[in-house]
Amino acid sequence: MTTRTARIATALLGGAAALITLAAPAAAAPSAATAGRVDVTAQRLVLDPTDRGYVGTLTATVTNRRSTATSVSLVVTEPAGASFTSIEPGGGCFYNRLVENRLVIGCGGEQIEAGKSLTFRLGFHVWTTARSYPMVANGGRIEVVPSGAAAASDATGFTTLFRSTSGSLRKPRPYVQAVDTDLGIRGSAVTLAPQPDGTLLGRMPVTVRYGNDAPTFALNVGATLPAGVQVDHIEPQDMPSFPHGFSVPGGRFVPGEERTFDVFLRAPAGTAAGELGTGSLTVTGSYFYGADDPQDVDPSDNTTSFTVTAAAAS
Structure with missing residues (x-):
């Protein structure tokens, strides 16, 4: 048997949890520019140090501006290689491809009622040594794809901050992940x-x-x-x-x-x-x-x- 045939196929992730539907406040009718769109916004991701790497949760909100309920899938580009762990709520997730040695993951499909928003919680775990100084990584990205669409309706990038072992986020240094194993x-x-x-x-x-x-x-x-x-x-x-x-x-x-x-x-x-x-x-x-x-x-x-x-x- 070769090493390749002993390869562990880890191409399937799953996550399921309680559905969180945000009660949207009264708002003006959508403008012509936003009517019919499905939008996504995300906060920055803050990772906390542990004795086995950094962990944290990213909050992303998808808003259905259409006049009918719509199922959506998310496409997530992780900020560090092999760091994505979970999504709530969400169905099965699949590794699609690599971008700069980071995984692009497709997670589908949750239904959102017309005019409503749904908040997703995405878990990440970066398996690196905790540092005494904060770090930053860019390149994280979330795309939202409505059911039946051939391309994303909207996308947003997000910044990832690694909190120092003393809790600081000030003056972060770039996080550079190794590519070749040791x-x-x-x-x-x-x-x-x-x-x-x-x-x-x-x-x-x-x-x-x-x-x-x-x-x-x-x-x-x-x-x-x-x-x-x-x-x-x-x-x-x-x-x-x-x-x-x-x-x-x-x-x-x-x-x-x-x-x-x-x-x-x-x-x-x-x-x-x-x-x-x-x-x-x-x-x-x-x-x-x-x-x-x-x-x-x-x-x-x-x-x-x-x-x-x-x-x-x-």
Whole structure:
């Protein structure tokens, strides 16, 4: 199995919550310029620091100026790669494409009564190290597409501010997200011991390190092993493993995080005792399905090699 076939497809998000319909105050009739439009406005997004990145919620309001109820979809360009997490209210969301390594996400369709407004809450989580100074990112964008329309009826950009660890938003510096990953993996020699069914099984602790904040949704590991030897399973395990690959457990990483887990290798019954050969594990990041895996700043530590030995029956 190749790393690509072990890719985790994370192309579907969903979110559902209570519908929030704003009670619109009395207002003058729409002008000729706005009559029949569906508009969108958004506040700035403020992200608060946590011990695992920055989190925050953006409020966006869509107003239906038409004379009939209209269903709308939102197209969201996130301010940082792999940061969009949720929408309320909202149906399923799908990753459409990349723009400057940031995802463009389509979320559909909520109905808005004629002359009414609907407020959406969009969640974001940027997996980067919290700084002692505030930061700013531009490029976030929301488009509203009425049902049956071939293009957006309206669009608005929004600014994203990262609050400093002391709570300040004054004099923010630009936030620059890494594009190339900085991954590392370490394993060690493993000995396979005879099991009651005649096969041989061995445990190898493996450590994976995530060095920066390049966007990925999963880390996949491809295994090259001596003849007859396969990956049996990993512990802990939150995704299926395969004979020649698995995904690193535990979800997203923050920069500098290391995670250790156990990889279990198995050889078939009848395997002769002695050194079986050298195996290796190679880690890569998985981001947007259909695009190439992210490049790494130093591929030399993306692979770890180790000897595999079969123990004699006692």
